[in-house]
Amino acid sequence: MSDLRQALAEALRLILSADADVRTIVSASVRFSLASTAIASLIALPAGIALSASRMRFKRIIEDVLNTMLAIPTVVVGLFVYALVYSQGPLGGFHMLFSPAAIVLGQTVLIIPLIASLACSAVSSINPIVRETALTLGAGKFRTMRTVASEAQGALLVACITAFGRVIGEVGISLLLGGNILGYTRTITTAVSLQTSKGEFAQGLALGIILLITAFIVNMAARLFRRKP
Amino acid sequence: MPYLLPNFEKPCNCKVDLIAVGSGQALKLASNGDVDMVLAHDPQAEEKFVKDGFGINRKTFMMNDFVLLGPLSDPARIKGTKSAAQAFAKIQKSGSTFISRGDNSGTHQKEKSIWSKAGVRTFGSWYMEIGQGMGAALTMADEKQAYIISDRATYLQRIERLKLAVLVEGDPELLNYYSAIQVNPSRYPTVNATLSRQLTDWLCSTEGQKLINNYQISGRQLFKSTCDIRK
Incomplete structure (x- = not known):
């Protein structure tokens, strides 16, 4: 119990004092997660929408594969990207390992299936009348897809927010590909795992609380952003 | 440890559960009374741990x-x-x-x-x-x-x-010294004091010390027993 009480006090102290180290890692977490969510959305939202509209024979199988990939452990994605970017790997020439770019790449790979799968089911749940109306009004295939997507925009935003939550809370990829370098690739989650290994449990919990507050602020911002247009 | 422990477990017919963490986390777990004994290699932190009443019977049993x-x-x-x-x-x-x-x-x-x-x-x-x-x-x-x-x-x-x-x-x-320390049973009565004393003492026994000195990786001795020179 004393660890929990200490953690709350420590979290408050870190927030109120705007501790420089904490600011750096919070900013790193937010930057990496926003970048990977943005890149993954650019790829996965259109892919998911296209998948839902397609009449391919293997559509169900692709959906099953996507859903299966939601269960993939972050550390496995991390290892996969590690094998790509380490000095002997096919992308070794870019010297990406242990850099923010490697983290963003890994996290992007992690959430592409997640966003695609959620986008696909979001668009599929839109009333088919919308699609048919658009088509009968003479809209092309692409135009129809846009209309349907805009009908589903709330659910698509939820897909992105879910993905953001997954990456800002993951530790396997950030640790393996970023290396937890202080002031460079240390994120909130890798800092928590470091505090744990140091035996500083209260500090670790305090950072966990700060992570949740950060995610809350980002979610609020996303909601306000959606309301505006 | 996977090399040493079976030699202790067999005669005493017991099982040692090993939690592999760094010295900092190890001493923290021990000072919460969540483990029975601790191995560490951070002399200053170990001395503080014993002085604060968390540990007893500290034995610096080997070095590399x-x-x-x-x-x-x-x-x-x-x-x-x-x-x-x-x-x-x-x-x-x-x-x-x-x-x-x-x-x-x-x-x-x-x-x-x-x-x-x-x-x-x-x-x-x-x-x-x-x-x-x-x-x-x-x-x-x-x-x-x-x-x-x-x-x-x-x-x-x-x-x-x-x-x-x-x-x-x-x-x-x-030089790097490793110590074994028992968690103080009068502070945490739930710890297994008998077995942890046995294991701590065994690491400094003739058998334990011999095993430590004989441990090799690719033909090279890695550790040296230190029970005789350091108390």
């Missing part, structure tokens, strides 16, 4: 040493330097990349004590604190071709996969 590793090209020109502190000062001067465990482990404490001996107080971007275990730190030093301090055992286990050379060794400053 640290080595200073770096890229074969040795940009800071430290090869052959006798003193680790001097070598550290040269690394700082040349601004060559140095990987630090940064995790309060025994190795990290040792590294910090060498930096302070070398009189280095300011660290630039060449100094990377990664907050991870020895294995991960060696991998990163290899990838970044950086300097790093490692215990000899972990280094030898990975020697085949590393493009790093031993540049400084043999300085008495680089």
